[in-house]
Amino acid sequence: MSDEKIMNSDIMISSESIQSRIKELGKQITEDYKGKKIVVIGVLTGAYVFCADLLREIKVPVELLEFVSVSSYGDSTESSGNVRMYLDLKRDIKDKHILIIEDIVDTGLTLHSLMEIFERRHPASIKLASLLHKPAKSKHKIDIDYLGFTIEDKFVYGYGLDLFGTARELPHIAIYNGEPKK
Ligand code: IMP
Numbered sequence: 001m002s003d004e005k006i007m008n009s010d011i012m013i014s015s016e017s018i019q020s021r022i023k024e025l026g027k028q029i030t031e032d033y034k035g036k037k038i039v040v041i042g043v044l045t046g047a048y049v050f051c052a053d054l055l056r057e058i059k060v061p062v063e064l065l066e067f068v069s070v071s072s073y074g075d076s077t078e079s080s081g082n083v084r085m086y087l088d089l090k091r092d093i094k095d096k097h098i099l100i101i102e103d104i105v106d107t108g109l110t111l112h113s114l115m116e117i118f119e120r121r122h123p124a125s126i127k128l129a130s131l132l133h134k135p136a137k138s139k140h141k142i143d144i145d146y147l148g149f150t151i152e153d154k155f156v157y158g159y160g161l162d163l164f165g166t167a168r169e170l171p172h173i174a175i176y177n178g179e180p181k182k
Pocket of ligand 1 (some may be wrong): 103
């Protein structure tokens with residue numbers, strides 16, 4: 001990451017706050033799924049860090065962990081909804097308890113489309129955990145069952161989320177105050 005980008009950044013959520021919230025979410029998820037097994041679906045790429053940390057705080061059996069890769073497509077194009085799915089699930093999720101793990105819900109388009117796709121596969125249940133929610137630009141109402149933090153409408157990065165492809169490795173969430181990339 002360049003010095004200019006680092007100078008244009010502030011910490012929004014510290015590593016300690018993230019880890020302590022994840023412990024709380026893990027406890028709640030463990031309680032809610034008592035006696036059940038879950039299938040965890042992480043949404044690449046941004047959710048990979050949150051997914052790894054959250055999973056280690058969930059104390060019910062995870063029978064399957066899979067990742068999907070999607071890209072938003074505005075309100076048009078793909079027949080499956082409004083996202084293109086680059087990487088789909090390898091296994092059938094019929095009658096399974098699904099927990100989707102996402103990094104951030106912004107307009108809600110990605111999750112709205114993903115939920116539709118998964119619901120057509122008849123799982124026993126679907127719930128969503130998202131580290132962040134930016135309600136300011138919400139277009140689709142998304143019920144986030146396990147939410148880390150609600151944030152203001154700023155571009156954020158770190159802890160899995162990227163800044164122009166970099167900085168996913170940061171342990172905290174930072175705000176980008178620089179010029180938007182053209
Ligand atoms: P949505 O479909 O508008 O809800 O956007 C969800 C996706 O947009 C997330 O999975 C992220 O990949 C990306 N995104 C939205 N806001 C940010 C941000 O502030 N930083 C990094 N990625 C973001």
